[in-house]
Amino acid sequence: MKAAIVFEAGKTPVYGDFREPVPGNGEVRINVTAAALSNVVRSRASGTHYSSSGDLPFVVGIDGVGRLDDGRRVYFVLPKPPLGSMSERTVVRSGQCVALPDGLDDVTAAAIANPGMSAWAAMKERAKLAAGETVLVNGATGTAGRLAVQIAKYMGAKKVIATGRNIEVLKSLARLGADVTIPLVEDGDALEEAFRGEFADGVDVVVDYLWGHSAERLIIAGARAGKDAVPIRFVHVGSVSGPDITLPSAALRSSAIELMGSGIGSIPVDRLVKSVDDLMQATVPGHFEIATRAIPLSAVEETWSSAGNIPRPVFLLG
Numbered sequence: 001m002k003a004a005i006v007f008e009a010g011k012t013p014v015y016g017d018f019r020e021p022v023p024g025n026g027e028v029r030i031n032v033t034a035a036a037l038s039n040v041v042r043s044r045a046s047g048t049h050y051s052s053s054g055d056l057p058f059v060v061g062i063d064g065v066g067r068l069d070d071g072r073r074v075y076f077v078l079p080k081p082p083l084g085s086m087s088e089r090t091v092v093r094s095g096q097c098v099a100l101p102d103g104l105d106d107v108t109a110a111a112i113a114n115p116g117m118s119a120w121a122a123m124k125e126r127a128k129l130a131a132g133e134t135v136l137v138n139g140a141t142g143t144a145g146r147l148a149v150q151i152a153k154y155m156g157a158k159k160v161i162a163t164g165r166n167i168e169v170l171k172s173l174a175r176l177g178a179d180v181t182i183p184l185v186e187d188g189d190a191l192e193e194a195f196r197g198e199f200a201d202g203v204d205v206v207v208d209y210l211w212g213h214s215a216e217r218l219i220i221a222g223a224r225a226g227k228d229a230v231p232i233r234f235v236h237v238g239s240v241s242g243p244d245i246t247l248p249s250a251a252l253r254s255s256a257i258e259l260m261g262s263g264i265g266s267i268p269v270d271r272l273v274k275s276v277d278d279l280m281q282a283t284v285p286g287h288f289e290i291a292t293r294a295i296p297l298s299a300v301e302e303t304w305s306s307a308g309n310i311p312r313p314v315f316l317l318g
Helices: 039-046 106-126 143-154 167-176 188-201 212-225 269-283 297-304
Strands: 002-006 014-017 027-036 063-068 073-077 089-093 097-099 134-138 159-164 180-183 205-208 232-236 257-261 292-296 312-316
Touching: 002 297, 014 297, 027 106, 063 106, 073 089, 073 106, 073 269, 097 269, 106 143, 106 205, 106 232, 106 269, 106 292, 106 312, 134 143, 134 212, 143 159, 143 167, 143 269, 159 167, 167 180, 180 188, 188 212, 205 212, 212 232, 212 257, 292 297, 297 312
Parallel strands: 134 159, 134 205, 159 180, 205 232, 232 257, 292 312
Antiparallel strands: 002 014, 027 063, 027 089, 027 312, 063 073, 073 097
16 A cells, blocks of 8 residues: 655655555544645654654555545544554554534544644643633634634633744734734743733633743743742743743742643543544534645645645645
8 A cells, every 4th residue: 555654763754655554443443535745744754753663664644535435534643553544544442433413524633633632632631621711822813822822712711812933924813813923033031021910811721832931931920920829831832942940949939820731642532532533523513614725635745845834734645
């Protein structure tokens, strides 16, 4: 079968032939129709993601959309290496796929699953967001952040605060549900002052896609301006701005900030799958928006390094 294959660590996937997968006990075979290219797919392919297996060669892709042998249309996640989602066929455990609603097309489902699930799981599974609470999305101008704004509103957030560097995109987030926007300016003191104003008004949940400098300032501002003994659930999802932060210990001792992560390993796989199921069922009635670009899998080599994440590249198979 045809697939996108990594033969050498750190090298671009190659479009070629890979052995046919054979389902084992408790597994199902999926005839793949669409698989999206995301940051986590890129980093796992390069071997730099914490969940990379290191086995070579392997098929890239962690999730996608396809049909079971009986014709049912499903979203699936986490084929066992060396299998992946960017192949004509793959195999997953039966509990790692969910049925798709009729009104949701394959390309949108494949594109929205990973970034949408990151927001849904962070807010529902980790932060336990309740209707009427305030959410701050740090890094809201990317694909995942834009979805996080929409999902927070769908879940009943009273107020959504969005941060980002792209001023034009930041302005557009009001249409998607952002009540307040904060540009991530270079002046750290000015940025922290803007954060403090929001924490003084009350922030219940922070969903962080950036880490780095802005996360440092957010935590410090929350510790200084947040109400005593009132928890602020800070959920770290991505590290676009850098893998490390420097955090004063007093920021934790003097506040009720709760630091946690959300991703593979922090949430049981069955709960991640449930998050995707909930997301898929909500996408059409919630009018969630995501820009997509459909590309044949045969173009994976020329697309891999040149394609950005907006619009989200989705490889088509079959």
